[in-house]
Amino acid sequence: MVQDVFVISSSYERAVERRIEGGRRGAPGRIRLIHVARRTERRRPLTIAPMSKAAFTGLKAVQELRFHLCQTSKGSEGVRNFLMSSYKTLKAASPSTPVLIRESSGAEGKLYARYDMGVEKCVKLEGLDAKGVEKCLQDLVSSVPK
Template structure:
């Protein structure tokens, strides 16, 4: 999982949106609880914004250079799938720079 330490090289900002109570957001909440500290430690200057709002569908947003943004909807995904979605967004950012 070396890619986790490279997030800030390819992504300017991460936003994770979810509901505090809905079952649809439970895996996203768990992912944030288990992974936020490591992600922030490995990428201390990367803004990682956590947005909790009632009845919000879980989503992962990445902002890249030139204001380009991509979103992945996380409803129904496991924590492993959420991690894979984050990895895909990071790799997508690496492709935008070439």
């Protein structure tokens, strides 16, 4: 009989052991370590209120939105929080507008908006919180080039 046993050896380490019951001639079963996972930080749930649909009223004039961010840096944390809390609302406001999310380690947080005739505008989002990212997005959406 094979049985997986979860063993907590310390507060930072969790191991899964596979215990095989019964050996040859009544000997005790063998234990084989099959997985070790280290936990370096505690994850906290995000409590960010999603944006309203009214924030994206001029989004139909934008051809494409492109977010550049780092997955782990503190500077891109506001962009990550904004996308996690407001992506559904953003897509619901204009389902036909592509919203591209480009993640790369060490990348600086930026937002590109592409308008008609290939005109692009860029805003740096590095170090902003979720509300700052929302304000930059509203500025880009409202400043459609003529």
